[in-house]
Amino acid sequence: MSLERIINVAFQVYAWLIFIRIILSFIRHNPYQPLIRFVYEITEPVLGFFRRFIPPVGMLDFSPLVAFFALELLRQIILNVIRALGL
Template structure:
């Protein structure tokens, strides 16, 4: 059980870093056109699109990734609580 929760926790952490990298990438012109940029968009856009439907950008500022990261933390904590109660 200990190893399973660590693996899940690491996966959530990695995905959080990918979302942060996507946000940072948006500050660099044409970065999304690179191979790495396209890969990063394919991994993060399905998740971020959920939040963009409900939280429109405020001018040039998009706060949906912040909400997405907070939701990701809540999902992780909830999953860890559920797994902890089973084992």
């Protein structure tokens, strides 16, 4: 498996975890369930970072949307560097 493919898969998995976190915000769940705790622990560092700059508007939290754009931008930058280095 190429380095480019590994990076793409890693970013896709993280994007899906953020999406799952969004879905969890709309349904009642047990926050102590291990799988749900895992999703929160993995996504909170990124979402918390963006929440510091983009406060919720009413009941809407735009940090996941900004995180999606930032992750895509970061993925493109990393892939361009890898391609430029010929890895």
